Amino acid sequence: MQQPGERAPAPGPLLLVQDLANTVDIESADDQLRTPADLDTWARDHGLHGPASGTTDLADVIALREALRDACQAHTGTDVPEATGTELRRLLGAAPLVLSIDPRGGASLRPAEGLTGAAALTAHLAAGITTAVADGTWPRLKACAAHNCRWVYYDRSPAGRSRWCTMAVCGSRAKMRAYRSRTP
Numbered sequence: 001m002q003q004p005g006e007r008a009p010a011p012g013p014l015l016l017v018q019d020l021a022n023t024v025d026i027e028s029a030d031d032q033l034r035t036p037a038d039l040d041t042w043a044r045d046h047g048l049h050g051p052a053s054g055t056t057d058l059a060d061v062i063a064l065r066e067a068l069r070d071a072c073q074a075h076t077g078t079d080v081p082e083a084t085g086t087e088l089r090r091l092l093g094a095a096p097l098v099l100s101i102d103p104r105g106g107a108s109l110r111p112a113e114g115l116t117g118a119a120a121l122t123a124h125l126a127a128g129i130t131t132a133v134a135d136g137t138w139p140r141l142k143a144c145a146a147h148n149c150r151w152v153y154y155d156r157s158p159a160g161r162s163r164w165c166t167m168a169v170c171g172s173r174a175k176m177r178a179y180r181s182r183t184p
Contacts, residue, residue, distance in 0.1 A: 007165070010154035013128035014141050016046060020061070020125065021069045021143070021152035033062060048124060053117050060118035064091050068125070072152050073143040076163050095122035097130070146170040 010018040023032040023042065033039050039053045039061055053061070070084040080088075096112040109130050111123030132138035140155045144165035151165040164170035 007153045008156065010141055011132075011137055013131040013135075014137060014154065016128055017068055017072075017125055018141060018152050018154065019046060020065050020121075021072060023065060026150055027148050033058065033065070043121060048121060057117035060091060061121060063087055064118065064122055064125070067091070069143050069150055069152060072141050073145075073150065075139045075142045075155075076145055091118070091122050092126055095119045095126055097123055097127055144170050 009015055024030070032042060036053045036055055036058045039058050043049075043053070064087075067084045067088045070080055071088070074080045095115060095118075097109040098112050100108050100110045102108070109127045111120055111127065115123050129138060132141070137154075140160055142153060142155050142162070144151045144153065145163040146165075149165060149170050151170075153162075153165045155162045
């Protein structure tokens with residue numbers, strides 16, 4: 001679910017994180033993950049295969065989506081709420097990664113064998129985030145500072161200081177509110 005006319009998508013390892021976080025449009029309440037079948041379709045559309053998801057998996061993936069949105073919000077200068085940190089530890093703890101060495105000696109993290117449902121998705125996301133931390137791109141995945149938006153975008157600005165998913169909508173609204181609050 002990409003907002004029309006928005007920024008280019010996040011680079012490779014962060015694209016899955018961005019796509020999951022943006023499965024809900026807060027302003028319109030349009031949610032792509034309303035049922036376990038919706039989650040299965042979304043996972044299949046993103047190349048993730050495995051056993052069908054259940055109601056518990058859906059609840060865990062929605063919790064993960066919101067926790068990742070909070071983590072991306074922290075990249076704009078706020079702290080990750082304590083409850084979010086606890087939730088991330090719970091979800092990530094159920095999604096172990098293993099170090100894989102390829103024939104040329106290259107190393108990468110991948111989901112442990114046998115993971116299914118929410119744990120498998122969480123492990124795929126964690127492996128991508130680990131790669132993004134290593135290459136320095138993770139802090140550029142941000143959630144819009146507008147409380148009624150929180151759309152996750154990749155900040156490609158030279159200084160890496162953008163706060164809104166789009167200056168034309170969310171940034172403009174914020175600047176107009178600030179202006180109105182200063183004028184009598």
